[in-house]
Amino acid sequence: MNGLFLMAEAESGSQIEQIARTFGVDWPHLIAQMISFCILCFLLHRFAYKPALQMLENRRRLIAQSLANADKVKAELARTETQRKEVMVQANVRATQFIDEARVAAERLLKEETRKATAAAEEIIVRARQATAQDHARMLAELKREVGRLVVETTSAVTGKILTTEDQRRLAEETEKQLAA
Numbered sequence: 001m002n003g004l005f006l007m008a009e010a011e012s013g014s015q016i017e018q019i020a021r022t023f024g025v026d027w028p029h030l031i032a033q034m035i036s037f038c039i040l041c042f043l044l045h046r047f048a049y050k051p052a053l054q055m056l057e058n059r060r061r062l063i064a065q066s067l068a069n070a071d072k073v074k075a076e077l078a079r080t081e082t083q084r085k086e087v088m089v090q091a092n093v094r095a096t097q098f099i100d101e102a103r104v105a106a107e108r109l110l111k112e113e114t115r116k117a118t119a120a121a122e123e124i125i126v127r128a129r130q131a132t133a134q135d136h137a138r139m140l141a142e143l144k145r146e147v148g149r150l151v152v153e154t155t156s157a158v159t160g161k162i163l164t165t166e167d168q169r170r171l172a173e174e175t176e177k178q179l180a181a
Contacts, residue, residue, distance in 0.1 A: 144179060148172035 020027070152168045 144176050145172075147179065148175050151175045 148168075148171070151171055155171060
């Protein structure tokens with residue numbers, strides 16, 4: 001459009017025409033070059049500039065989305081870290097409870113086992129005392145019989161006479177009475 005305006009003025013013989021002749025402007029070639037330049041600008045705008053702008057827009061959108069995703073990941077990581085800490089605190093509390101319960105159970109078991117061991121020891125002592133008492137009674141009975149037999153033999157030897165079973169029994173009973181007293 002500018003070219004038409006310039007041509008219209010150039011034909012009128014104005015100052016522009018004189019300058020154009022001074023510089024050697026060839027109007028048909030200039031107009032053809034201007035049309036070629038306009039076509040080239042249109043094609044570059046359509047096939048190069050718009051796709052490049054669209055690609056840049058896509059990259060800008062992708063970068064913005066990546067930054068938003070990074071923020072989401074950071075927030076998720078912070079939330080996960082908070083949850084991990086809470087779980088660790090809960091696990092520590094549970095572990096402490098388990099340890100305390102185990103200590104209480106161990107103390108209870110220790111007391112129970114101590115009680116059982118004490119009862120078993122007392123039972124052993126009672127049995128030993130009973131066995132000792134039985135052995136003592138048995139030995140005492142054997143001693144009495146032996147002493148009675150010795151008394152009968154000694155009396156027989158001292159008196160020189162043979163004692164009857166009745167005499168032996170009487171002497172054994174008397175000896176027992178004296179030993180018991």
